[in-house]
Amino acid sequence: xxxxxxxxxxxxxxxxxxxxxxxxxxxxxxxxxxxxxxxxxxxxxxxxxxxxxxxxxxxxxxxxxxxxxxxxxxxxxxxxxxxxxxxxxxxxxxxxxxxxxxxxxxxxxxxxxxxxxxxxxxxxxxxxxxxxxxxxxxxxxxxxxxxxxxxxxxxxxxxxxxxxxxxxxxxxxxxxxxxxxxxxxxxxxxxxxxxxxxxxxxxxxxxxxxxxxxxxx
Ligand SMILES: *[C@@H]1O[C@H](CO)[C@@H](O)[C@H](O)[C@H]1NC(C)=O
Numbered sequence: 616x617x618x619x620x621x622x623x624x625x626x627x628x629x630x631x632x633x634x635x636x637x638x639x640x641x642x643x644x645x646x647x648x649x650x651x652x653x654x655x656x657x658x659x660x661x662x663x664x665x666x667x668x669x670x671x672x673x674x675x676x677x678x679x680x681x682x683x684x685x686x687x688x689x690x691x692x693x694x695x696x697x698x699x700x701x702x703x704x705x706x707x708x709x710x711x712x713x714x715x716x717x718x719x720x721x722x723x724x725x726x727x728x729x730x731x732x733x734x735x736x737x738x739x740x741x742x743x744x745x746x747x748x749x750x751x752x753x754x755x756x757x758x759x760x761x762x763x764x765x766x767x768x769x770x771x772x773x774x775x776x777x778x779x780x781x782x783x784x785x786x787x788x789x790x791x792x793x794x795x796x797x798x799x800x801x802x803x804x805x806x807x808x809x810x811x812x813x814x815x816x817x818x819x820x821x822x823x824x825x826x827x828x829x830x831x832x
Contacts, residue, residue, distance in 0.1 A: 632722065632762065633701030633784050642666040643695035653785065654691065654698045667696035675777070676708045681828035683713020683770070688831060691785040703785055707778045709734070709770035715830065716791055717767045723787035725760040725780050727768070729753060732776025738766035765792060789831050798827035 634652075642662045643654035657666070669689050676685025690703035697703055703723070707715055709732065727736070729752045737749035738760050752758055760766040762783070770776040796808065802823050809816040 632724075633699070635701070636699040640667075640696055641699040643691055643698035645695065654695070656698070657695070662696070667694060669693050672704070672706045672779070675775075676706065678708050678710035678713055678775075680830060681826070682716050682830050683710035684708060684715045684768075684830045686715065686789075686831045690782075690787065697785040700785055701783055703782050703787060705780050705782065707768065707780065709768070709776040709778075711773045711775065712770060713776075714769040715767060716793060717765050718789055718791040719763055719765050720760075720782060720784070720787040720789060721763060723782035723784035724762040725766070725782045725787070726757060727752075727760070727778050727780035728757045729755065730777040730779055732770060732774055733772050734776055734778065735769040735771055736760075736767065738764045740764065791827070791829065791831075793822075794827040794829060797822040797825065 638656075638659075640659070640662065641654075641656035642659075644657040645654060647655045649655045672687065672689060674687075676687045678685045685708045687706040687708075688703070689705065691697040707727075709715070731754055734752045735749070736752055736758050737747050740746045740748065741764070750756075750758055768778065796803070797819075805816050805819045805823065808819045808823075812819065
């Protein structure tokens with residue numbers, strides 16, 4: 616019995632990130648009707664360099680939105696060749712005082728480097744400690760956000776900031792905390808959230824009536 620429990624823990628740890636490839640590549644065949652974990656492979660003889668290519672990460676995203684940031688994603692949806700490879704990339708632009716609000720990637724650890732400007736970054740550890748791990752980053756600095764943990768970046772300066780980050784999944788997923796909790800569709804019952812957040816239900820009604828900006832494309 617103990618062995619079964621141990622094996623269960625080990626195998627769930629192994630499958631907590633993208634599974635490894637069983638061939639050189641498996642370029643996503645997005646036209647296929649077959650549903651698998653990820654995408655089925657395109658005929659390898661029909662694969663060419665463009666299946667591993669994306670251009671435009673030199674261009675800033677438009678940060679003129681409520682949170683003052685814009686995430687340009689380069690994952691399996693932009694590069695079919697990333698299918699099964701367990702890696703992807705983003706460019707993040709921050710307006711002055713803009714932020715990439717608290718969010719989590721259910722399937723990826725993130726390693727971020729600041730290209731331009733300054734960022735206040737942090738992540739919070741699991742219960743019960745919920746310790747904030749916080750750092751001020753400048754151009755050239757690198758920081759890691761472990762898989763699943765809630766994290767954020769904030770630009771404290773009156774000038775733009777730019778970061779590039781790599782993520783350990785072809786499709787990391789994003790759960791923006793405020794959007795998921797207060798902007799779900801349909802809404803979570805206000806009474807449940809009032810008790811969860813220990814506030815008056817009016818506060819929840821107000822939060823649920825807001826437009827929750829999604830800064831990811
Ligand atoms: C992010 O920038 C792109 C490119 O400028 C733009 O098309 C998109 O609407 C922007 N997204 C948000 C949420 O502002």
